[in-house]
Amino acid sequence: MSELTNLSSAGPALVSPLSASLGFAQIIDDIATSAAERERDHRLPREEIASLKALGFGALRLPVDAGGRGVSLRELLVIARDVAAADSNIAHAFRNHLWQVEAALRRREHPFHARVLELAGQKKTIGLSFVDSDVTAAGARPTKVLSRLEWDASRDVYVGSGDKVYATGNLYNDAFIGLAVESRAGRTVQYVLDRGEGVSDDDDWQGFGQRLTGSGTARFRDVTVPAAHLYPTDPPKSDEAAPWGYTFHQVYLTNCIAGIVRRVALDAVDVLRARGRNFYHGEAAHPADEPALQSLLGRIRAYAASVEATADRAVVALQRVWDAQGTRDEYETTLAATFAASEAKVVIDDLAPQIASWLIDLGSGSVVSRIGALDRHWRNIKVIASHNPRLYKERLLGQNLLTGQLPPTGAFF
Structure with missing residues (x-):
């Protein structure tokens, strides 16, 4: 099994061993089971978010003696991807809170950030x-x-x-x-x-x-x-500090898209198994035995695994930033993580909508009903991807190769 991606010889699974070991398996399963119904009925996930709060999802990064679980940044993103695979709305809704906790952990001696951590330890979330x-x-x-x-x-x-x-x-x-x-x-x-x-x-x-x-x-x-x-207010950063302080935001959103793509791969298996009849010009009596559809399912699986692996690369780079805080490597690791986040976004923003559209190809007329709400995957991917358009990331990556141009330092790149 990959260090990050929840894959095995049987393909992707909804819940990672890490989430299961921390007691999140049941709530993630429940969230996944009711996601389509919430989408159809426009029911805000208040109860589901409250349940995740009660289990300490918003405090995972805090030390155990401060009300948390002491997980690493990498592990946080593993669990967040599981939640996104269940329902990307819920994972996305936690992003701003989780960033505030992340920022506070870096400056916990400051009274403002100490208050943020105190609230998180009480299983409250902060907007x-x-x-x-x-x-x-x-x-x-x-x-x-x-x-x-x-x-x-x-x-x-x-x-x-x-x-x-x-x-x-x-x-x-x-x-x-x-x-x-x-x-x-x-x-x-x-x-x-x-x-x-x-x-x-x-x-x-x-x-x-x-x-x-x-x-x-x-x-x-x-x-x-x-x-x-x-x-x-926080004191200004020193001249030696890396100016790219918001890479977490982009990696988190890309991580959410990777979660949606995992869900697409899981839904694709259910869609093909549930199809009752094949096209008259198909080669098999049942869609699950149709070579063309089996190939498309295999393509979805392979591309979904590639998306998760690409997201993992950005997650690992972000973890290196945390590990390098206060060392001579902090500047270079932060810059590298910013580029890794940009590269992941460019690739995943291109591939993920295509994978979601293949799900419709796989199910054909069997899946276009609003009851299944499978169109939500494509829509959710495109809306998350609209944050910080990839065109600017592509340009920066090209400029950097040509001229050494550095990334912008503002919050919204």
Whole structure:
């Protein structure tokens, strides 16, 4: 068996031995079984996400004595891929929280990050309250949703309002973090806002895929933040530090697509076994005995395995970054991981939709019913892939070979 990919001589399996050993097998199976029904009925996976929280999915990276399971970054992504194979909406909804935990583990001595880890250890999840200042502007960068926190002396709290557009996962989160200018000293601070009065979420995300990620608008109206939940901003990085700090985001999304592709391969077996009749011009009485369809199933299996192996390469590169923190190798390993993430995205964003379309070829008219919701795989892949379009990754990879061009350092590459 591959170190990362859950493959054996019998092909892919939904749940990895790692997830099973940590007690996640049953919930992942349950999520997979009900995924098509949720898609058909547009039922938000509140209960499923709550169950994963209760099992500690959001705290996997924390040490055991802090409420976690002490898994490595590589192992986290193994389990996240299993969840994505069951339902990519659910895996995607955890991304922002898992990134906050990852960032906090690197700077756990800072009081803000210590608070993030404390919440994660309590099996709570944390969303973001950043928003684009002008979502129509080229190169728009995130700014502060609660751009100003006004001190209310009568209640001994700060008060703020704002909207977070495209708030993936916020429907399911227990707390939110962001930046704001606090009124008393006029300084920029980080804050932690607990879900409570004044926090609301609209399920108004209009994407044709990833429909259940809770990616609508999060609204904050006169929310209160105690002074104790304001923290100084992080110190700037040193000149020697690697500037590429957001590779986790891209690898996580590509890892989710790899999970969907695994599910396509598993569904392909069920589809072919379930077909009751072959085309009249086929060579066999039953579709499962049809040489052309057996070949297509084999192609799906092979390409799915290649997608997972490509994702594994990026995951391993990201683990090396974690292992190299604070060493002389940190810069080079971070740069290498950024390129590995870009290479994986270019390849997987091309292959994954094709693999999902082969599932329809395999089932033909037997699988186009909305009841099975098999079209969700292609739609979900395309929506995840639309984050950070691969065209820019391709250009960078080519530029780097020609001129040594380095990757951008912003959060959205």
